Amino acid sequence: MFWINGFLNSFAFGAILFLLAVGFSLIFGLMRVANLAHGALFMLGGYIATSAVGLGFAGAVLVAGAACAVFGGILERTLIRRLAGRELAQVLGTLGLAFIIADQCLLVWSGDPIAQPAPEALRGAVGFGGIVFPAYRLALVALALVAFVGIWALVERTTLGARIRAAVDDREMARAMGIPVSRLFTTVFCLGAGLAGIGGALAAPIMSVYPGLDSEMLPLALLVVILGGIGSLTGALAGSLVIGLVYTFGQMLLPDLAYVILFLPMVVVLAVRPQGFFGRQAA
């Protein structure tokens, strides 16, 4: 029972991590922007969902995702695109942004953790062969898989996705072929920010929302991206799974060493395969 529960909790946490990390990874891989405000967008999504819960749980998640997507789009248009190609400016700028967002959240939602009830229909447990699973956690795993397939189809199977890949291959030539690269990059940023917001909203019932959630989650997203490989969708999924397992079992078995255990696989991967599990060798 201990192990089965541990695995399910790991997968559920991995699902949350995937929603957070995949946007970070896409934005970093496609636009070469390390958006350190990504964790803050996750937390913001969680807070917005707690306030919007009157719309029903699904409604609150959608509102949180949409609000973060719009907010992310505005950030990209006004600030982040001005930092293009300047790494230090990006790190400082997006980190500063993260602080500002966190501070505003503190102002609006106070410093107390806010609990979010799981949706009515998913509060119970589901039994398989005598073993019971909490339904909400199972639903999280299913949702993450749906998101994975959806993003994969968007990037690999639509003209929009092909245009994004073309702009990554040769930005200048993409523009010369009539592709509105600047608008595409805003779209990617909106998508990543929206997924982070949805992730925060979905995480609220199992983690609740509290100040510091952002800076707790961001390093985990970075770990996922480093493990899985920057810009790789499959890598984000595999990395989330690994970090979900390591984090959950680390907390259960060796709570004092949880951070060591977390960063150990990263050190090993960086030493053996610096581009991550699924990353392409730097061109």
Place this chain on the structure above:
Amino acid sequence: MPSDAALSFSALNAFYGDSHILHDVSLEVAPGRILALLGRNGAGKTTCMNALAGLLTSRTGRILLNGRDISAFSPEAICRAGLALVPQGRRIFRSLSVEENLAVARCPRPPDGRVAWTDEDIYGLFPRLKERRRHPAGLMSGGEQQMLAIGRALVTAPRVLLMDEPTEGLAPQIVAEVGGIVGRLRAAGLSVILVEQHMAFALKLADEVVVISTGRVVDKAPASAFQADPARLEEHLGVH
């Protein structure tokens, strides 16, 4: 400046930082004509093409496409207005398949009676691309990549095509094939500015020839005049 030119530009100046590369270059090409732009290595031919396509923003001068002033347009808008680039070195989207390279550049409903080339039209011109349509473009041969670069420009429904050394590094047989294609494009009503190092190839195809040297136009005449007097080209292009 006659208003019936497909593309005309005047007093084009272009810069890379502090270096002034193009000096008051003026040209025009009529509908359905081929203009060869010749010059030595480093003369400024690519600079001229990129400045016209909007990739080089540090430029002054007036560019008219079918009488419409596109001087201040972004590269995207220039392409949508009907001026397409086949760049030097091909620069196809390497990680995309052939099909995707065409799909991303396609202008689905071109305005003002411009011809929308379909995938089938492109595969009709280049049957080899059809066989390779699901192949990653970056893994194809140089000749196939050149065909794709031409196809990719055509699906944007251009009026005027800028071709920057389309035969560079290709086997003679492929060069001949590209020559045939350029001829067919002219027959389809397109205007072409053709930058070339292969003099014989360019003179055979072109209607007009313009020679530039260190960023200035130094000679300009119908192709027949250069064919009749080979020494005339030697003067600006030959190795001294």
